[in-house]
Amino acid sequence: MTDTLDKSETPASERTPPVGRLKRMTRGWSWRRVFTAKTLIIALVIAFVGYLAMVPLAYLLYGTFYDGVSITFRFFSEAYSAYGLTEMVLNSFAYAIGSTILSVVIGTTLAYLTVRTNVPFKGLIFTASLVPLIIPGILHTIAWIFLASPRVGLFNKVLEPVFGPGVLNVFSLGGMMFVEGLHLSPLVFLLMYAAFRSMDPSLEESAQMSGARLPTVLRRISLPLAKPALAASVLIMMVRALEGFEVPALLGIPNGTWVFTSRIWRVLNEYPASYGQAGAYALSLLALTTVGVFWQSRLSKRGRAYETVTGKGFRPRPMDLGKWRWPAMALVFGYFVLAVVMPTLILVYASFQPFYAMPSANSLKTFTLHNYAYTLTNSQTLGAAQNSLLLGLGSATGVMFLMAIVSWVVVRTKIPGRWLVDNLTFLPLIIPGLVMGVALLFVYLRFPLPIYGTLWILFIAYFTRYMPYGMRYAASSMYQISGELEESAQTSGASWWQTFRRINLPLLMPGLVAGWIYILMVSVRELSSSILLYSPGNEVLSILIWEQWENGQFTELAALGVLMVLVLVVLVAVANRLGAKVGVRAD
């Protein structure tokens, strides 16, 4: 590293050889020049990123393959000889594949309708696309239990006269697929929306000019062209479904449909907790998600080969759906009702009830504000809110600041091995939240640092998990800043730190703020790492909802959920405003 720093500084000194400094320069490198603030900061940052990304994985391997005596596969054979294991693996795949198919079909259809046709009420689709950001998975799942559980489900009551009692059962493999698929579909929508938007419309128009009718154009041109994006969506959704914890835990465990994540949670909550087995399951899951993520990134690289010469962007005429316009609108409307309106309404309804009862003329009379009063005065909820806020602010600020420096190292410098730093920041992306929880347990149960049982362990978990997102925001803004701005600050006499603080940070700010808000939002909703790492007295909001669900405090939970959703709505609105501003600046 010393070598390159010398090299990169020599030309700069040749351009502006101040007389006083010249003497020092000609002496060649010295230790004093190597240990500047710049190199120290860079070295510290790289070490920190490396620590966060690598140590949990290393300990996970160590703890799973080493039982304190020798290297062993004991935990694997224990984990995989447990009763019902084949079924668990099959369930995991069935659940992931089912929810993926549902989400990809819904998301792709909506994206195509929005980009290329004159379907009315496109705004509803965009609103629905914000749902996974606004409604945490655990609330969404609970809302669907209220809607479609065999005993208290609202839909079942409505359908009862026709189909008999309990026709919809959300506590089943099918129910799990449906709820997860619905929750994932907006993500597919956003991915496919971008893909369809970036497709040169003249590719479809030239097929039309060649005499092809709409179905032929779709089959032979549009879908094959969207294939890379479709494949990427499928892989991302598979990974998401495999790592998902809320749906399998709330809907799967009651009827014994186990998957990897619920199994990991289970073996850690049994007495005695089997860390080795949890590690074995976690590593298997990690292997699966790693394959998914790498396959997806290879696909997206190959997708670039599909890029061709693009001409002037003639705005394509939205396709006239003709008589299909109203069926398409019904589809959009139905989707909006199912994905947004019903889950929100049922939560709001529940939050005003003294105890949970199915909506009826009677129950609507027993309106009460008690749950909100309880939520806003209870020391436990207030404590959890404080913890969530503290963790959210802390991890968002920490991640964005660190990633600002890391992105500078990766984008601007020529330090050898910077690609490694780049990849290290993205490494946590392959680690499911629950696996991260297991890995951090492994680290800090053995580590002398007294972190376990405090908020710090959650902080480290959030920090590590959201590093990749922070890096994406920071790096993409860093790429937009010309390196000359920085060089001109240097030739004006500013030191590295001064340049970073006074030139880079202000210019990066819009991107950093956007990333900051995103991380704030996702850490407030985080459940799957927290569930393994929290300790009583240190709950965060999502954990509190989980505990209230276990205790049967359905209506208090609903009130807390509604308040949380309101806060998230505000955050999303702020983020969108900022996003629009950043967009204007980029023009």
Place this chain on the structure above:
Amino acid sequence: MLQIDNLRKTFDGSRSERRSRVLAVDDLSLTAEEGQMFTLLGPSGCGKTTTLRCIAGLEHPDRGDITVGDRTLFSDERGIRLAANERGLGMVFQSYAIWPHMNVFKNAALPLEVLPRSRRLSKKEITARVERVLSVVQLDKLMDRPATNLSGGQQQRLALARALVMEPPLLLLDEPLSNLDAKLREEMRFELKRLQRELNITAVYVTHDQVEALAMSNKIAVMREGRIEQVGRPREIYERPSSRFVADFIGTSNFIDGTVESHETGDLYLVDTPHGKIRATSAADLPAGEKVAVSIRPEYVEVEKGAVPASDAVGRWSGVVETRAFLGESVDHVIRVGELEMRARCHPSLSFPPDTEVTITLQEKMCSLIPTDE
């Protein structure tokens, strides 16, 4: 062959604009004969691409008739509106729109493969026709290559092959050369012209490049703000622009303001200008006393050394060289005649240093009269 009558097309204006509708094509009529290369030429936003897309069926006009041969493609009065895929025209897009997920052969074969079952050819015939059309554009050696591995020029030829494989009655070309580099563009210009002539294709060509238009077309329509400003053969357009806009848009021109003094024989008029008398042609009848501008191209301004002996000679004026620029193929001189600056393009063997007294001769056949904007 192609007949357009009273075509009109408006778009929704953007929100920032006060006007709710933007007029893109305004009451446009034109006729292209069989075997012609008909060019729509104009600056960006003049409606030329919109006109082409209306012919293609990719835009729906508000009003008008479009007929190709004896087939009406669009008519608002008779309620005819054929979809793009029913029109059977060939089109080359500016971006070429080569389908990146297919190889060269598949790209060219698709138009034949999607024909209605009743008219579809056998596999063998399709292969034969695709091979034939690919050999016409010299891509027959690259048939199995993925389309994304083609160079710009090859993609362009493939787009052309795909548009021709159906043997369409009319070929539509939307700035097909604008994505090529200068050298290749010149090559493809002649190539395209040769193919069009050899295969006797009727084509509508859209471009903003005047050199391209002059080199390739049988007929040019210069467009401005949704209307046709002038239609004619390239030479007519170049030598006898009917308006200042056309003269300005195509090449460079000298403009000399004056008034018509008298009508001489044929289309020749005598014009009085502050710098002396001049003879010029006009297609339209002009009364004496009409204010006009004389337009003459720099290359028709002849320059010789020395002042004019008798300075009242018509079309021969004295001037002084102000600057000159050596351009390789020619030498440009700026010559001051009184208040007027005249640009003259001379053969490289003729070059006069600044401050040389010269005589310029304005050939009467090359001077055209255009109405002044007042």
